[in-house]
Amino acid sequence: MQIPDGGGAFRGLIITIDGPAGAGKSTIARRLAARFGLLNIDSGAMYRAVALWALREGVSLEDEARLEELARRAEIRLENNPPRILLNGEDVSEAIRAPEISEAASRISALPRVRRALVEKQRRLGERGGVVMEGRDIGSVVFPDAPLKIYLDASLRVRAERRLAELRQKGSDVSFEEVEREMRQRDLRDSTRADSPLVCPPGAVVVDSTNLTPEEVEEAIVALVRRLEAHGKEVSP
Numbered sequence: 704m705q706i707p708d709g710g711g712a713f714r715g716l717i718i719t720i721d722g723p724a725g726a727g728k729s730t731i732a733r734r735l736a737a738r739f740g741l742l743n744i745d746s747g748a749m750y751r752a753v754a755l756w757a758l759r760e761g762v763s764l765e766d767e768a769r770l771e772e773l774a775r776r777a778e779i780r781l782e783n784n785p786p787r788i789l790l791n792g793e794d795v796s797e798a799i800r801a802p803e804i805s806e807a808a809s810r811i812s813a814l815p816r817v818r819r820a821l822v823e824k825q826r827r828l829g830e831r832g833g834v835v836m837e838g839r840d841i842g843s844v845v846f847p848d849a850p851l852k853i854y855l856d857a858s859l860r861v862r863a864e865r866r867l868a869e870l871r872q873k874g875s876d877v878s879f880e881e882v883e884r885e886m887r888q889r890d891l892r893d894s895t896r897a898d899s900p901l902v903c904p905p906g907a908v909v910v911d912s913t914n915l916t917p918e919e920v921e922e923a924i925v926a927l928v929r930r931l932e933a934h935g936k937e938v939s940p
């Protein structure tokens with residue numbers, strides 16, 4: 704996996720952002736990356752890329768050994784400017800956002816061998832620091848010692864509304880009820896799986912974005928980064 708070099712004054716910083724779908728993780732990770740000159744790593748996109756490859760290859764979503772092999776072989780490149788994800792050299796940024804890929808990614812992400820393969824890739828991407836990485840287990844499993852861990856949450860209703868707006872913008876005529884039902888199912892699967900379920904990581908700061916604008920969420924997290932700078936140590940709840 705290749706990444707551009709994150710630089711600047713925050714070279715060593717790792718910010719983890721975990722939380723359910725639609726909480727605003729991607730938006731806020733992108734903003735923080737731009738603000739502090741960090742690399743933005745969307746770990747969910749990695750699960751999505753492997754799911755896409757599996758569906759294209761006709762691999763069963765229950766065949767853990769073959770899925771692990773795909774996860775290990777996948778050459779995943781995450782670019783920030785402009786944001787793009789390449790799978791084995793192909794730009795799959797759009798393809799991985801299809802609803803069937805959301806579903807497939809959620810299913811394969813419950814498989815321990817797939818997780819192990821992708822967690823290794825994620826650790827390699829972040830080992831030099833200078834990153835903001837978002838996902839479901841980043842602060843709990845991938846970088847439990849990160850100096851700043853955020854758990855970004857929002858009500859199911861607001862999360863479903865946000866996702867609906869995104870889908871409508873892309874021309875989809877899906878209903879609110881459908882989006883909400885799928886999101887509830889995905890939440891349940893992500894938070895009840897045996898391996899690395901979605902949890903609020905120990906030591907994470909909880910930010911509830913239900914009634915906040917992206918600007919307000921950004922400012923809340925920037926204040927935590929400033930505190931970290933001032934004290935030079937971990938920021939706890």
Ligand code: DC
Pocket residue numbers: 724746747748750751805808809810812813837838839840841889893
């Ligand atoms: O954030 P997202 O919707 O792009 O993630 C796609 C799926 O991958 C989602 O169902 C949860 C899973 N995932 C995970 O299990 N662990 C991560 N670190 C990131 C995503």
